[in-house]
Amino acid sequence: MHAVRVLIAPDSFGSSLTAAEAAQAIAGAWRSTAPHDEVTACPLSDGGPGFVATMHAALGGELVPVTVTSPVGVPVPAVVLLVGGTAYVESAQAVGLALVPAELRDPTRTTSRGAGELLAAALGAGVRRVVVGLGGSATNDAGAGALVGLARALGLPGPADVLDAGGGALGAVTPDDLVGLRALRDHLRGVELVVATDVDVPLLGLQGASAGFAPQKGASAEQAQDLERSLGHFAHVATAALGDAVRPDLLAGSRASSAVSRLTAAPGAGAAGGLGFGLALLGARLVPGSVLVADAVGLDDLIAGHDVVVTGEGRFDWQSLHGKVASEVAQRALAHAVPTVVVAGQVLVGRRELSAAGITAAYAVGESPEQVAAALADPARSLADRSARVARTWSR
Numbered sequence: 001m002h003a004v005r006v007l008i009a010p011d012s013f014g015s016s017l018t019a020a021e022a023a024q025a026i027a028g029a030w031r032s033t034a035p036h037d038e039v040t041a042c043p044l045s046d047g048g049p050g051f052v053a054t055m056h057a058a059l060g061g062e063l064v065p066v067t068v069t070s071p072v073g074v075p076v077p078a079v080v081l082l083v084g085g086t087a088y089v090e091s092a093q094a095v096g097l098a099l100v101p102a103e104l105r106d107p108t109r110t111t112s113r114g115a116g117e118l119l120a121a122a123l124g125a126g127v128r129r130v131v132v133g134l135g136g137s138a139t140n141d142a143g144a145g146a147l148v149g150l151a152r153a154l155g156l157p158g159p160a161d162v163l164d165a166g167g168g169a170l171g172a173v174t175p176d177d178l179v180g181l182r183a184l185r186d187h188l189r190g191v192e193l194v195v196a197t198d199v200d201v202p203l204l205g206l207q208g209a210s211a212g213f214a215p216q217k218g219a220s221a222e223q224a225q226d227l228e229r230s231l232g233h234f235a236h237v238a239t240a241a242l243g244d245a246v247r248p249d250l251l252a253g254s255r256a257s258s259a260v261s262r263l264t265a266a267p268g269a270g271a272a273g274g275l276g277f278g279l280a281l282l283g284a285r286l287v288p289g290s291v292l293v294a295d296a297v298g299l300d301d302l303i304a305g306h307d308v309v310v311t312g313e314g315r316f317d318w319q320s321l322h323g324k325v326a327s328e329v330a331q332r333a334l335a336h337a338v339p340t341v342v343v344a345g346q347v348l349v350g351r352r353e354l355s356a357a358g359i360t361a362a363y364a365v366g367e368s369p370e371q372v373a374a375a376l377a378d379p380a381r382s383l384a385d386r387s388a389r390v391a392r393t394w395s396r
Contacts, residue, residue: 004395005038006030007306009299011325012050013345014314015098016379019043019050020057025380026310026343029387034395042302044311044325047196047271047289048135049098051090052081055131058297059083064125068117069149070099071110071138078114080122086129087122091115091272097138097217105218107140108168108227112275116149119279123154128191132279133289134272135198140214141167142203142231143278144238150282151184158184167210167273168223171230178241185242185282195279196289197268200323203277204232207322209270217273231274235264238281268323290328300332308394309333309340310387316344316364321357330358341394343387345375363390 008030010022017025023041030039045054056063061083070076078093092098094114097105115132122130139145144163151158160177162169201207210219210227219227239260263269268286269277276286294300303309311329313320320326330340339360347364354362365386366372375382 003036003038004034004308005306007040007042007302007309009042009044009309009329010312010343011044011046012048012313013379013383015049016314016345016376017383019045019054021380022312022383025383026312026387029384030391033388033391037395040302040306042297042299044297044329045133045289045293046135046198046323046325047133047292048198049090049092049096051133051135051196051289051293052079052088052093054293055088055296056081066118066121068094068114068121070114071095071112072100072104076114078118080118080125082125082127085127086131087125087127088131088133089118089122090133091118091275092133092136094118095137095139095272095275097136100138105138107138107166107214107217107219107273108223109166110139110141111145111164111166112137112139112141112143112273112278113145113149113164115143115275116146116151117153119146120150120153123191129194130191131194131196131292132284133196134268134275135289137272137275138217139167139275140209140217140219140227140273141170142209142234142274143276143281144170144234146275146278147181147184147281151180154187156180156184156187167227167230169230170234171226173234173237175237175241178238181238181241181281182243188282193279193282193284195268195276195284195286196292197271197276197286198289198323199271199319200267200288201270202266203235203264203269203274204228209274212270213273235277236260239263242281288323288328290323290325294328294332299329303333303338304336306338309338310343310390311340312343314345315348316342316346316362317348320349321353326359327357334358341390343383343390346372
C-alpha cells in the first residue's frame, strides 16, 4: 500500500481564517498525524474574501494599492492585481461585511459605492479585461451605489445620488435618476467585464439577495421584505432606462418584462447583495467564481494525482451548494472518482444533500454553541485539532 496522497483545498473560514491559513492548519495537522502521507495544499476562493490573494498566488502579477470607500463611507485600502492585460479586483475589499462594525450593520443603508471606485481603479490601469470577484458583502443595494461610484470616479455624468443611499432608498428611484446609466454602459463597451460570483442565486425571490442574505448582514425580517420590494422596483426602472441596450428574450412576451426577468433571474445576479445584477446592467458576464479559480490553479490535474481531497469553509449550509468552493471541488473530484471530505466550522447540511453534491463525508469543528464559541476563540488550533481526527479516519 502506498501512502495516501491528500489534497487540501479549502476556502476561507469567514473572517476567522484566510484560505491559506485554513489550508496550513489542515495540512499541518494531517502531516503530524499521518507523516507517511503525501499532503499538498491548494487554497481556493469562490470570488469572495481572498479572491485576489488566491489569483495572485496562482498567476503572479503586480499588486497596485488603491483607496476606496467602505459601505459606511470610511476610506479603506484595497488592491488591484494586474496580470498581462487583465485586472483582478475583489469587491469584499470595498464592501465586505468585515469592514462594517456590528453596531453599524444595516443593509438598508450600506452602499456598494466602493466597488464602483475599485472597478474604476482597474480601468485606470489601461486594461481591456477586468475580473471582479463577488462575495461576503455588507450591502444589499443591487449594485446601485457601485454605479454611482464608478461614474464619479470616471468623471462621467451618472446616476443620481439617491442610488448611493443604500438598498432601502431604491423603492423611490425614478427614471430621471438613471439618465446617465446608458452612457456609463456605453463607456465600458470596449472592456470585457467578467464577474466571478460566489453564489449562483438570482437577484429576487426566496433565495435571492434580500430574502436569502440580508438577515446575516443585519436586516430584520421586515427590512428584508422591504429590500425585496425596493430591489424589484429598481430592477424594472434600471432595465427600462437601458432600453434596447439590454437584449430581450424574444421567446417571452413583453420586451421590457423579459429583459428584467433575464437579468434578475441570471445565476449570480443576487451575489454580493445584488452587485452581480448592477454590473450585469453594464454588460458584465457572470461566471461562477469557484469555477474560474479552480481553472486558474489547475485543480483538475491536482485532483487526478491524489487519493482524497479535503475542502472546507466556515459554515457549510444551503449556500454552500449554490456555487461555493466545496461543491465545485466535489463535482470535479467525482469526475476522477476521488472522494471529497469537508471540514467546516459548522455543518448544517444533511447526509442526503451531501451525497447529492458528491461529498463523501463532512465534519464540523463545532457542533454545539459552546464548541462553536471555543472554535471562534482559537480558530486555527480548533481546525487543526478536528483535522487531526479526520486524518486518523482517512489515512492508512
